[in-house]
Amino acid sequence: MTEPAENNNQENTPTPLEQVTYLLQKYKLVEGFVQDTSDESLTESPVQKQNLTELHDFLNQLHPADIAHILEALPLEDRLLIWSMVKAEHDGEVLLEASDAVRATLITDMGSHELVAATEYLNTDEIADLAPDLPQEVIDDVFRSLPIAEREQLRSAMSYPEDSVGALMDFNAITIREDVRLEVVLRYLRRLDEMPDHTDQLFVVDRDEQLKGVLLINRLLVSDPDTLVAEVMAKEMIKLHPNDVAQQAANAFERYDLVSASVVDENDKLLGRVTVDTVIDFIRDKAESEALNLAGLSKDEDLFAPVLKSVKNRWVWLAINLVTAFIASRVIGFFEDSIEKLVALAALMPIIAGIGGNSGNQTITMIVRALALDQISTRSTWKLIFKEIGVSAVNGLIWGTIVGLLTFAIYQSPQLGLVMGIAMVLNLLLAALLGVLIPLTLRNFGHDPAIGSSVMITAVTDSGGFFIFLSLATIFLL
């Protein structure tokens, strides 16, 4: 195995990324000259060749995860240059470690032959992870190159939907029988060249591959070798099912501090296992894609993606926002007569809308989080609504008073201040009520409350805020 980059943050130790960038610069500049890039390949000087070797050597002693990280941080041209220097035996693992967007740029740069070669160093479950990004002809070639048993594994691994437990599963479970002594198990293990990573337990199965229990490696090591497996194995264990949603596996790993867990079919037949490293990747990807969605990016974006690709990744949210902004605009348009009479309204109305939106988003975030953690029962819904309305009432009184007084100070009109204050209270109450109801309703209709809630609450507090404020003003001031 290649060695991982040491993880200490002494200011003066350059990171692998810095070192590669430095070596790359050195390769591109030859002793002070910037070479004409079009000639580069023709006139390689000995110095340049040496620089190239240095870069090559440095790169290939890095861990594949570090190489992937470096590739992600480089602009496209440099990225492909570096990628061409990575040894074929690391290609597959680097592709696995790279983000979806960057992986796509790397695959586009490779020929079918190279891609098939890259998969030769991977397990079937890893090939299945790459498969959605590979051209069909490559997948066909890979299939043909595999032994029958692995073909079957690959077919099964590829059949599970993304975000299911099956997609996280690997086939590296070591199985043993319950009627042997630990001594035998130890001898069996000693005959292996190495054990799969993250083997913290052996799976005890019968002749039909039915899961009977698990033998923790820790128990194996502290128990008398003469004991039978059946005597020390645990019979209570986490069993995942391949069609469960992956989040359930993540929850189980988080709660019960697992390193690996079995995956079984409906008859308790052992299909494979899930390990904690895959779960960590899943948790990180999930958190990341939620953060991206919240900001209106459809998916993971390559930092150096071409402009049009980025535009495509971002337009949906902008379009939705344009629609809600136009609706709010029409609400204001409806009150143009009032604004014409009292132009201060135009300056004040965004305050009501803005703070309503913030307060609503605070509520939404609380509720969405509680829903994700499965903490809201029908019984507690009313309690939550009352609580959020209480919070908004208090906030409304505090901020309504402040805003009212400031308005009075600026415009010298007590009535205008009063309308501001009341509108603030009402819009915050609206934000609280819908901040609870929107995510709960989305969830009841089977939608993910994390995705649409924030847009919807902002739309409501904008249009609602303008409407409340302008209609109060029309009634009481004009």
Next chain:
Amino acid sequence: MTEPAENNNQENTPTPLEQVTYLLQKYKLVEGFVQDTSDESLTESPVQKQNLTELHDFLNQLHPADIAHILEALPLEDRLLIWSMVKAEHDGEVLLEASDAVRATLITDMGSHELVAATEYLNTDEIADLAPDLPQEVIDDVFRSLPIAEREQLRSAMSYPEDSVGALMDFNAITIREDVRLEVVLRYLRRLDEMPDHTDQLFVVDRDEQLKGVLLINRLLVSDPDTLVAEVMAKEMIKLHPNDVAQQAANAFERYDLVSASVVDENDKLLGRVTVDTVIDFIRDKAESEALNLAGLSKDEDLFAPVLKSVKNRWVWLAINLVTAFIASRVIGFFEDSIEKLVALAALMPIIAGIGGNSGNQTITMIVRALALDQISTRSTWKLIFKEIGVSAVNGLIWGTIVGLLTFAIYQSPQLGLVMGIAMVLNLLLAALLGVLIPLTLRNFGHDPAIGSSVMITAVTDSGGFFIFLSLATIFLL
């Protein structure tokens, strides 16, 4: 160990939370009557006693993590009732598993004596995790009750700042010497009652506790027992330092798929280890607190917190927002004459501001994420600015044209449509430029770019959008 709740999502299996809620209801209602709650403790009928026993038994066979989850999902009154039923030996672990806000409500409900008792079932590193929430007298009592060696461990564990590697560290590393045969190691392990959880490697140290290498359990199991430790141990390993930021440990675990890693001081003396379960908790907490911060909640909030506590948790962001909203309002106020002459401006200006804010937040999210992953070098800053400006230019042309045409359709004024379109382009360009510069600047001044960026970009695109649109309108339309 108590057994974990089975993690399958068959619709008809009630979750532990549902079962507790059901048993709690049954306990509170006795055969159809709702008892007057004030009399509850006085008139416990035999049926009620039986219900209570049932609830008690169900609860105490659950995993502490499941109990914590149930407590979090219950309103305060029910929560404390259930908490009083949890056996003392589980108290400590449940407190560890609960969120900070909920933990505080549980601790408030316990006497000093109970709290000291709860810590008796915990390791020193776990006590250190609870310490910030415990009253000083309890900590003093706990100290006195510990053997000298553990007192020293607790003192050292408590000395590391939150979010440092030291705060994630435990003291359960098994150490061995390099000059013994594996046979001896195996015999040594067999004399233990059990091995610490997440022991995937043994740490090889010399007489001065200096870390020489690690012996992977997997290597131990597959190697010939006659081999010397020195021959099979790995000399390249991840060494964390207690004062490193915890995120570094998380990055190392994610990248190199670790189960445990050593923590050493500046002389390579082994201090302890970090395990993957702690790292998962850290990753989850971090993701959660970022999501909360983004929504303007200062920290983790108990779903059923009292109203005033929630107000306190949320006011800072609302206050900041009020300030930026007032600034934007004054920008509009500056153009009141223009709005009086052409009241359509009032209805149209929020569109420019809103879409600018969205687009800016998209850029910010990309950049903040790239900064967190350490992907931005000084060299690539310009590339990023150009890219984001390119994206905004394209978006500006698309959305500017659409908005311009819609404006023309509604107000029948081609000039007004043109001003809308141009203002849109300019505000999107402003959003792109500052979307890159704000997080980079915050970072250069040593601030966390994730926290302030979103508020700042929205403030800029609001005030900036109003200013651009209204001044263009004043110049070209009036």
